[in-house]
Amino acid sequence: xxxxxxxxxxxxxxxxxxxxxxxxxxxxxxxxxxxxxxxxxxxxxxxxxxxxxxxxxxxxxxxxxxxxxxxxxxxxxxxxxxxxxxxxxxxxxxxxxxxxxxxxxxxxxxxxxxxxxxxxxxxxxxxxxxxxxxxxxxxxxxxxxxxxxxxxxxxxxxxxxxxxxxxxxxxxxxxxxxxxxxxxxxxxxxxxxxxxxxxxxxxxxxxxxxxxxxxxxxxxxxxxxxxxxxxxxxxxxxxxxxxxxxxxxxxxxxxxxxxxxxxxxxxxxxxxxxxxxxxxxxxxxxxxxxxxxxxxxxxxxxxxx
Amino acid sequence: xxxxxxxxxxxxxxxxxxxxxxxxxxxxxxxxxxxxxxxxxxxxxxxxxxxxxxxxxxxxxxxxxxxxxxxxxxxxxxxxxxxxxxxx
Amino acid sequence: xxxxxxxxxxxxxxxxxxxxxxxxxxxxxxxxxxxxxxxxxxxxxxxxxxxxxxxxxxxxxxxxxxxxxxxxxxxxxxxxxxxxxxxxxxxxxxxxxxxxxxxxxxxxxxxxxxxxxxxxxxxxxxxxxxxxxxxxxxxxxxxxxxxxxxxxxxxxxxxxxxxxxxxxxxxxxxxxxxxxxxxxxxxxxxxxxxxxxxxxxxxxxxxxxxxxxxxxxxxxxxxxxx
Numbered sequence: 142x143x144x145x146x147x148x149x150x151x152x153x154x155x156x157x158x159x160x161x162x163x164x165x166x167x168x169x170x171x172x173x174x175x176x177x178x179x180x181x182x183x184x185x186x187x188x189x190x191x192x193x194x195x196x197x198x199x200x201x202x203x204x205x206x207x208x209x210x211x212x213x214x215x216x217x218x219x220x221x222x223x224x225x226x227x228x229x230x231x232x233x234x235x236x237x238x239x240x241x242x243x244x245x246x247x248x249x250x251x252x253x254x255x256x257x258x259x260x261x262x263x264x265x266x267x268x269x270x271x272x273x274x275x276x277x278x279x280x281x282x283x284x285x286x287x288x289x290x291x292x293x294x295x296x297x298x299x300x301x302x303x304x305x306x307x308x309x310x311x312x313x314x315x316x317x318x319x320x321x322x323x324x325x326x327x328x329x330x331x332x333x334x335x336x337x338x339x340x341x342x343x344x345x346x347x348x349x350x351x352x353x354x355x356x357x358x359x360x361x362x363x364x365x366x367x368x369x370x371x372x373x374x375x376x377x378x379x380x381x382x383x384x385x386x387x388x389x390x391x392x393x394x395x396x397x398x399x400x401x402x403x404x405x406x407x408x409x410x411x412x413x414x415x416x417x418x419x420x421x422x423x424x425x426x427x428x429x430x431x432x433x434x435x436x437x438x439x440x441x442x443x444x445x446x
Numbered sequence: 447x448x449x450x451x452x453x454x455x456x457x458x459x460x461x462x463x464x465x466x467x468x469x470x471x472x473x474x475x476x477x478x479x480x481x482x483x484x485x486x487x488x489x490x491x492x493x494x495x496x497x498x499x500x501x502x503x504x505x506x507x508x509x510x511x512x513x514x515x516x517x518x519x520x521x522x523x524x525x526x527x528x529x530x531x532x533x534x
Numbered sequence: 535x536x537x538x539x540x541x542x543x544x545x546x547x548x549x550x551x552x553x554x555x556x557x558x559x560x561x562x563x564x565x566x567x568x569x570x571x572x573x574x575x576x577x578x579x580x581x582x583x584x585x586x587x588x589x590x591x592x593x594x595x596x597x598x599x600x601x602x603x604x605x606x607x608x609x610x611x612x613x614x615x616x617x618x619x620x621x622x623x624x625x626x627x628x629x630x631x632x633x634x635x636x637x638x639x640x641x642x643x644x645x646x647x648x649x650x651x652x653x654x655x656x657x658x659x660x661x662x663x664x665x666x667x668x669x670x671x672x673x674x675x676x677x678x679x680x681x682x683x684x685x686x687x688x689x690x691x692x693x694x695x696x697x698x699x700x701x702x703x704x705x706x707x708x709x710x711x712x713x714x715x716x717x718x719x720x721x722x723x724x725x726x727x728x729x730x731x732x733x734x735x736x737x738x739x740x741x742x743x744x745x746x747x748x749x750x751x752x753x754x755x756x757x758x759x760x
Binding site: 227254304322 | 690701704705711713714734735736
C-alpha cells in the first residue's frame with residue numbers, strides 16, 4: 142500500500158470504485174460540507190473536494206477534506222497549480238497528510254479570468270504533471286523538489302485528471318502517458334457522454350499499455366435539464382455530448398428522470414469495460430441524486446476493506 | 447541634436463477660447479483642406495465662375511489630402527477653428 | 535519590439551494638471567512603431583493637453599520633443615539641460631525610458647504617458663501580439679519555436695490543459711491555445727515525440743521573480759572603461 146487510503150484499497154483489490162464530488166461552500170459553514178458528506182457517505186468510496194473550482198473563492202479543499210474525514214469519509218484533496226507556488230503546495234501537502242488526507246488529485250485549474258477575482262495574478266509555478274512528479278518524489282524518495290529530505294513518511298495516493306476529447310486529440314493519450322510516467326496512481330476523466338467515442342479513445346490508451354499502469358475512473362455527470370445538456374455540448378471544452386442525448390432530454394416528460402436514465406446507461410457501458418476501474422460522479426449542484434444513481438446502477442453496497 | 451519644439455501658437459490660443467455659451471448669431475469657423483488636383487481646382491473654378499461661399503470658411507491647399515496629418519487638424523483646433531473640412 | 539498603449543487621457547491629465555511647464559517626451563523606436571509614444575504621438579498628446587488646459591482655464595506651457603532611444607544615455611544626455619527647464623516630463627517612452635530618465639533627471643518628476651505591455655511582433659499593420667515573455671531561460675528548441683510561457687495562459691510546460699477548445703484557449707475564443715499550436719507545429723516538423731518527455735520544473739529565478747536582472751559583458755565594459 143502506498144497510502145492505505147480507502148480509495149487505494151478499493152482500486153487495488155480490483156473493485157469497481159465509485160467517487161463523488163463535493164463543492165465546498167462560499168462561506169465558513171462546516172455543516173454544508175458535513176451534510177453533503179453524510180448524504181453520500183455510504184454511496185461512494187472516496188469524495189473529491191474541489192479546489193476553488195472555476196476560480197471562485199470557496200472554503201479550501203484541505204479544510205473540506207478534514208471535515209469529511211471527521212465523519213469517516215476518505216477524502217480526495219484536489220490541488221490546482223493556479224493559486225500556489227511550489228513552496229505553498231509542498232507545505233499544504235505535508236499539512237494535509239498530517240491531518241489524515243491521503244488522496245491528492247492534481248489539476249491545472251480553471252484560469253483565474255473565469256472566476257470572481259479575474260484581476261488576480263495566476264501562479265502556475267509548476268504544472269499539473271510536475272505536481273504529480275512532486276508528490277511522487279515526496280512519497281517515494283521522501284524529498285522535497287529541491288532535493289532536501291523530508292522527515293518521515295508522506296503516504297499519498299496520487300491522482301490526475303484527463304480530458305479525453307479536448308484538442309489536440311492525438312496528443313491527449315501521450316499526455317496521459319506523461320502523467321502516468323510522472324507517477325499518477327489513478328486518473329479521473331472529464332465527463333463521458335459519448336461512450337462510443339470514449340471506447341475508441343480507451344483503445345488507444347490500451348495500446349499504450351496505460352490501463353495496466355493506472356486506474357482510470359470515468360467521469361459521469363447526471364444531466365439535470367435540457368439547458369444543461371445544451372450548455373455542456375456547446376460551451377464546455379473537452380466534453381462531447383452527442384445530439385442523441387440532447388434530443389432525448391428535449392423529448393423527455395421529466396427531464397431529471399431522463400438525465401438519471403442516461404447516466405445509468407452510460408455507467409452500465411462503462412462497467413463492462415475492463416480497462417475502466419471505476420466512476421467519478423460529478424453531480425454539480427445535484428448531490429442528492431448520487432445515492433439514487435449508485436443504487437440503481439447496482440453499485441451497492443460499497444466494499445468495506 | 448533634437449531641440450525641444452516650441453508650441454508657437456500658445457498666446458493666441460489662450461485668448462481665443464474657453465468654454466462659453468454659444469451666442470445666437472454665432473457661425474463656426476471652418477478650415478478646409480483641399481487637394482491641389484481636385485477640390486482646390488474646383489474651388490478655383492468656383493471663383494472663376496464668380497460663385498461665392500461663406501466667409502467663415504478658409505481654404506488651405508495641400509498637394510494631396512493624404513498629406514493631411516492629425517497634427518494639422520489639432521493645431522487648427524488649438525487656434526480656435528471649430529470644424530475641419532477635408533476635400534480631395 | 536516593445537509594445538505599449540497610450541494611457542487614457544483622463545489618467546494622464548490627473549497626473550500632470552498641477553504642473554505648469556510640461557514636456558511630452560516621445561521615443562522614436564519601439565513605441566513609435568506601435569503608434570503609442572513616438573514623436574508624432576507625443577506631438578498629438580501635447581496638443582490635446584494644451585486644449586484641455588485651455589478648457590480647464592489653466593495656463594500651462596506644453597512642449598513636445600522626441601529622441602531615438604530613451605534607453606541609452608547618449609541619446610538624451612545632450613538635451614538634458616533643455617529637458618530640465620520643465621516642471622514635469624510626461625514620457626511616452628516604454629517603462630524602461632521612464633525609469634532611466636527619472637534616474638538621471640534630478641528632482642523633476644517623470645510620469646508615464648503609456649502603459650508598456652510586452653515584447654511583440656506585428657503580424658498585420660495595427661495588430662501587435664505577444665510572442666516572448668522574456669523569462670531568461672529559453673526552451674523554444676523544445677517547442678517548435680512557439681513559446682508556452684508567453685502563449686499558454688497558464689505557462690504550462692507539459693502540454694495543453696483540458697481547456698483547449700477547437701484550438702482556442704479557455705480564456706477567450708480570440709486567443710489561440712499555445713499548446714495546440716505547438717503540437718501542430720511539432721507534428722509538421724516530425725518531432726512530436728519530443729513532447730512525450732516530461733519537462734522538469736522551471737527555474738523562474740531567471741525571470742523577474744529572481745529580482746531585477748542585469749547582463750554585464752565584461753570585455754565590452756572594460757573597453758568602455760579605458
